[in-house]
Amino acid sequence: MSARTVKLAVIPGDGIGPEVVAEGLKVLAAVAPRHGLALDTTEYELGARRWHATGETLPDSVEEELRQHEAILLGAVGDPTVPSGVLERGLLLRLRFNFSHYVNLRPVRLYPGVTTPLAGVAPEDVDMLVVREGTEGPYAGMGGVLRRGTPGEIATQDSVNTRFGVERVVRYAFAKAAERPRRKLTLVHKDNVLTYAGELWQRVVREVGAEYPQVEVDYLHVDAATMFFVTQPRRFDVVVTDNLFGDIITDLGAAVAGGIGLAASGNINPEADFPSMFEPVHGSAPDIAGQGKADPTATILSAALMLDHLGYAEAAAQVEQAVAEDLQARAKDGGSRSTVQIGDDIAQRVAEQG
Amino acid sequence: MSARTVKLAVIPGDGIGPEVVAEGLKVLAAVAPRHGLALDTTEYELGARRWHATGETLPDSVEEELRQHEAILLGAVGDPTVPSGVLERGLLLRLRFNFSHYVNLRPVRLYPGVTTPLAGVAPEDVDMLVVREGTEGPYAGMGGVLRRGTPGEIATQDSVNTRFGVERVVRYAFAKAAERPRRKLTLVHKDNVLTYAGELWQRVVREVGAEYPQVEVDYLHVDAATMFFVTQPRRFDVVVTDNLFGDIITDLGAAVAGGIGLAASGNINPEADFPSMFEPVHGSAPDIAGQGKADPTATILSAALMLDHLGYAEAAAQVEQAVAEDLQARAKDGGSRSTVQIGDDIAQRVAEQG
Numbered sequence A, B: 001m002s003a004r005t006v007k008l009a010v011i012p013g014d015g016i017g018p019e020v021v022a023e024g025l026k027v028l029a030a031v032a033p034r035h036g037l038a039l040d041t042t043e044y045e046l047g048a049r050r051w052h053a054t055g056e057t058l059p060d061s062v063e064e065e066l067r068q069h070e071a072i073l074l075g076a077v078g079d080p081t082v083p084s085g086v087l088e089r090g091l092l093l094r095l096r097f098n099f100s101h102y103v104n105l106r107p108v109r110l111y112p113g114v115t116t117p118l119a120g121v122a123p124e125d126v127d128m129l130v131v132r133e134g135t136e137g138p139y140a141g142m143g144g145v146l147r148r149g150t151p152g153e154i155a156t157q158d159s160v161n162t163r164f165g166v167e168r169v170v171r172y173a174f175a176k177a178a179e180r181p182r183r184k185l186t187l188v189h190k191d192n193v194l195t196y197a198g199e200l201w202q203r204v205v206r207e208v209g210a211e212y213p214q215v216e217v218d219y220l221h222v223d224a225a226t227m228f229f230v231t232q233p234r235r236f237d238v239v240v241t242d243n244l245f246g247d248i249i250t251d252l253g254a255a256v257a258g259g260i261g262l263a264a265s266g267n268i269n270p271e272a273d274f275p276s277m278f279e280p281v282h283g284s285a286p287d288i289a290g291q292g293k294a295d296p297t298a299t300i301l302s303a304a305l306m307l308d309h310l311g312y313a314e315a316a317a318q319v320e321q322a323v324a325e326d327l328q329a330r331a332k333d334g335g336s337r338s339t340v341q342i343g344d345d346i347a348q349r350v351a352e353q354g
């Protein structure tokens, strides 16, 4: 097994961010060496604290340094004292956009032992992979305000959808669907109202789908999709959707799969022209920060997505397996462990694996 | 009690539309005379059948005739053979926009006896009123396509938000919240990403809220809101939100409250400058059309919203009461009645009321 060193940038961020990231790194440290992987980590202080201290969200020089890494592990950024949008647009979305993270990958899986708010739903009913577009749509930040503060004020918000941008994420989604046992892909959009964008998405799915005759293609309006998420989650295998719809349905998916404490995500640039970035779906949760109460599982599962992206599928599977075991054990012990204890236990399970 | 005649336009539409509308009219016929209300109904054939036959969605002359009515009762329009968007934009949204239905009112209530997909959730946990903006936002239909069919294709979709449009619906929502026991209003948006529109919505809620010190104001990002719909529906009383977010969360709300067969809506012009339009949230369900299987309850509850809008609050309450009783009876009898039987039974209960 040839050893390889991967340069990993770490952005712990704010609130519970540093706490959960520490556990993610702990588990990585337990699994990586066994697969000949050395992680050379550099920590970057970005987020609310830096913004308060310096007014900076992401200095160009830091962006340039981050770019020199193979991957980024991010905890969570933001706190209630930073105006809404400042860190989102200035840091998080800037990284997703500038590093061309056009695949925002969000598995939605109900692990055995985890409680879902849905009655009568079992783990085998919830196993989907949401492929959310990450670099355009309503997230492009286009639009503006005219006559602010007057009765004639108008604020616009423009969704930008390109053939280039839609096709690359749709291709990724089809490739994933073709690899999975059910081979089903559901496009989620709202093409009966957002007719310009919707028609483009539909046409691209049809065209790329012609290359994947083995993949069954389905379409749902986003409103109907949220309904089926709670009434028939089994309906979904791979889901491909735009940036905003993906944001919405993956939070709902996280709730269905037992909560935001478990939801992982990867902001992926499949060509590896830029570092991909892995982060839990949850935010910085300032209300529980510093109390050792945060669940690091979402970060640990995000680290597993990172391992997979870096080419260490087996290591990723080991982490997932350890998490799955830990979640089942939790169902029994009542779940009163601290952030650090959960991290320790999962790292331990990884270390004990065959 | 002085008698009044209300001119009601009826658009049965396609699929199950005519079936459920017939039951809505039946219940109206049972309740209206007891409150001195005479309904003078005129039926309009609009929808997929007309479009197939003539290519028309809504001729100007028909729009003009509809305008001469006080209210419209609509079943559902569309079928899979009509291209997506044709009837939505050409008929449904055209009516909502041209008749200034800026309040899209959607109660989300779990009636006793109704099964929700959520574990451990009781009727008292789900009682909200979603006030969805109905005449602007991403539904405005603005945007376009450039270089269609080429690799350089771009499709845009523009959300338009005006001070005028946001303020009027926010005022309506505050007034409703002030009338309800919990007096809570939650704004749902995504202001950390859709910063231009989000800031306008936030500012208007803050300004109008200053006139309602007795109303507690909360804010949730739309992604988090979908999560709380399934984990803590109790959190919500009145919800105010934009056209697209409202579309999404009310379908989810319908699922939580026992399904789309029960979800009512009113497209309301509060000033009554134009006829308001009442319709079930569900679509035309061509798969079960003509089989007497459709649940007319959503249409009957929409008719109750209409009675309330027309100033017959007591009649509306009687219909709701009859529906509530019917739903409890259903929990016992297993629910195998036909569309017509459900309509008969609810009309009967209304007739038997004190």
Ligand SMILES: CC(C)[C@H](C(=O)O)[C@@H](O)C(=O)O
Binding pocket: A088, A092, A247, A281, B192, B193, B223
């Ligand atoms: C923080 C916010 C910008 C972000 C998003 O909307 O994408 C978050 O909700 C997420 O899902 O990662």
Ligand SMILES: CC(C)[C@H](C(=O)O)[C@@H](O)C(=O)O
Binding pocket: A192, A193, A223, B088, B092, B093, B247, B281
């Ligand atoms: C049919 C469609 C245009 C409509 C909407 O999106 O508003 C429907 O989903 C609804 O919620 O009434």
